Amino acid sequence: MTQAETSGSSRERLGFQAEVKQLLDLMIHSLYSNREIFLRELVSNASDACDKLRFEALHNPGLFEDDPDLAIRIECDAAARTVTVTDNGIGMSRDEVIANLGTIAKSGTREFFARLSGDERSDATLIGQFGVGFYSSFIVADRVTVETRRAGESVAQGVRWTSDGAGEFEVETMERAARGTAVTLHLRDEHAELASGSRLRAIVRRYSDHIVQPILMKKLDWKDGSEVALAEDEQVNRASALWARPKAEISDDEYREFYKHVGHDFDDPLGWTHARVEGRQEYTLLLYVPAHAPFDLWDRGARHGVKLYVRRVFIMDDAEKLLPSYLRFVRGIVDSGDLPLNVSREILQESKDIEAIRAGATRKLLDLLAHLAADEKDRYAAFWREFGRVLKEGVGEDGANRERIAALLRFASTQADGDAETVSLAEYVARMKPAQRRIYYVTADSRSAARSSPHLEIFRAKGIEVLLLGDRVDEWVVGHLAEFEGRPLASVARGGLDAEEIGESAEAQKDQAAESEALEPVVQRLKASLGERVKDVRVTKRLTESPACLVADEHDPSANLARILKAAGQPGPQWQPILEINPSHPMIARLVPDAPDFDAWASVLFDQALLAEGGQLDDPAAFVKRINQLMLSPAT
Ligand code: ADP
Secondary structure (H helix, E strand, C coil), X not given: CCEEEECCCCCEEEECCHHHHHHHHHHHHHCHHHCCHHHHHHHHHHHHHHHHHHHHHHHCHHHHCCCCCCCEEEEEECCCCEEEEEECCCCCCHHHHHHHCCCCCCCCHHHHHHHCCCCHHHHHHHHHHHCCHHHHHHHHEEEEEEEEECCCCCHHHEEEEEECCCCEEEEEEECCCCCEEEXXXXXXXXXXXXXXXXXXXXXXXXXXXXXXXXXXEEEEEEECCEEEEEEEEEEXXXXXXXXXXXXXXXXXXXHHHHHHHHCCCCCCCCEEEEEEECCCCXXXXXXXXXXXXXXXXXCCCCCCEEEEEECCEEEECCCHHHCCHHHCCCEEEEXXXXXXXXXXXXXXXXXXXXXXXXXXXXXXXXXXHHHHHHHCHHHHHHHHHHHHHHHHHHHHHCHHHHHHHHHHCCEEECCCXXXXXXXXXXXXXXXXXXXXXXXXXXXXXXXXXXXXXXXXHHHHHHCCCCEEECCHHHHHHHHHCCEECCEEEEECCECCCCCCCCCCCHHHHHHHHHHHHHHHHHHHHHHHHHHHHCCEEEECCCCCCCCEEEEECCCCCCHHHHHHHHHCCCCCCCCCCEEEECCCCHHXXXXXXXXCCHHHHHHHHHHHHHHHCCCCCCCHHHHHHHHHHHHHCCCC
């Protein structure tokens, strides 16, 4: 931030952070047709400010000064073309004003801006996901003034902030008797119609009815066809906690608007669950699944989105103990009837009550997801695309709900088109072959690498479905999910093949035994030649096209996992695969144990098998040299 001008009167002119400038530009252009939302955003901020004051005042009642009734006020002046939203909430200090209204503090901001394409239509949907907040004022205003004083500070510590949204803003210290914040919009010519009491009322009722503080406006009268504001105030919203009302009385639109407030989201949610739980613990929860992943979903310190209330009093944002980490994308509120009002984060860490609430909330959410998966497949597919990778973490994290989470998983498979993850374990089990006992999968670096793995050859030939796992987290999933509905999960790249299970006839098995015996000298010679690089060499039925492949021994980590561990710098045991060779492949048929180039063939076979399953060669140049040497040697 540059400080362009400082005068003696504490007035500073400062530049917006570059991203704010971009955001303002984009918003003014792309949200023009949604311009009414500025009011929702300002009222939402005012409401949060009142919540924060009420919470801080639990420990410091003096913050209420002599004005304990929290409220939000909306006024307009048609002649001056202004709209003002005032709250008597927590307010902001000068430093807070500069930080909050000059920069964007969200994590993922840079990534977000990198994703913008310059195409207004697609950028407009992105901006919705990012959240618009205070800056949406500039959609309708060409100048915005904020006057604020933090609760508990002296009257002399008021602050005025003004900007035309073009790139800079001014802040100065001022005297301000009233606690809290007043935001005044100077409307652009073309939005002058918004400076109307009846127009603003309609917007408040549509978007902000659920706000818990009263929203006050001047009563209206009509004279000669135009409105006249009277001196008295009236409350224009219902001002009751939405979640405390009976479900039957709440419309879907009300649920959606409330989500936009608690979730700081511009888009509708995918679904929600609202429940009042009675018993040992009494609480109400209203939890939402967003339609889009937030930008900080993968940040270690990502915000959790559940607010904690105690008997309708806001206690804290980001109450990370209320849901497990694999549900960190959920937004909403939990209102406890039992916790003490002075509950702190430290107390929450230890609290048995919170554990009970967390278990209940988790179940409700998993129920909601199960319901979407069963009855609203498209929505569930959208959910899975956005959050599937996060939900997968739950398989390892939440043993108590493992089966329920397993039922929600979706996979790519050899029997589904494309790389989209659409197959559930239940569907897989329903399609299993009569003799098949296990659920087969292959893990690799990516789904397309998984799809072309040589380990799939026999399964393809026999029409046995294999799940294609290409995410890093998938190794963790299969590591924790030993079985589903009593069927063990099995990697196609580990252990021996069960001939009966894949439907090999007794005759074919006999043939294979004979083939193995015939190849025994080759097998022995390969073992001697490859030495430490392999744990074993054996003849396989696994392959129909490739000459050889590598598999892990029954209890060893898969090659993919070994690579992940190595890349993460974790010391693992030396990975030693088993080399399996395809007896019907012409390349195997031409291996002669005492040929002079046998060692070169053995190395090439091994390296090829390693490459085919996504591994890396220790010495690629030597590999190339050997290939060239073999290509030049006369056919034997
Ligand atoms: P968001 O509300 O999503 O955090 P905004 O851009 O709307 O983003 O606001 C940025 C920050 O400015 C808020 O997080 C809050 O700290 C502060 N703020 C905005 N409006 C008010 C207000 N009326 N009273 C106190 N603080 C406010």
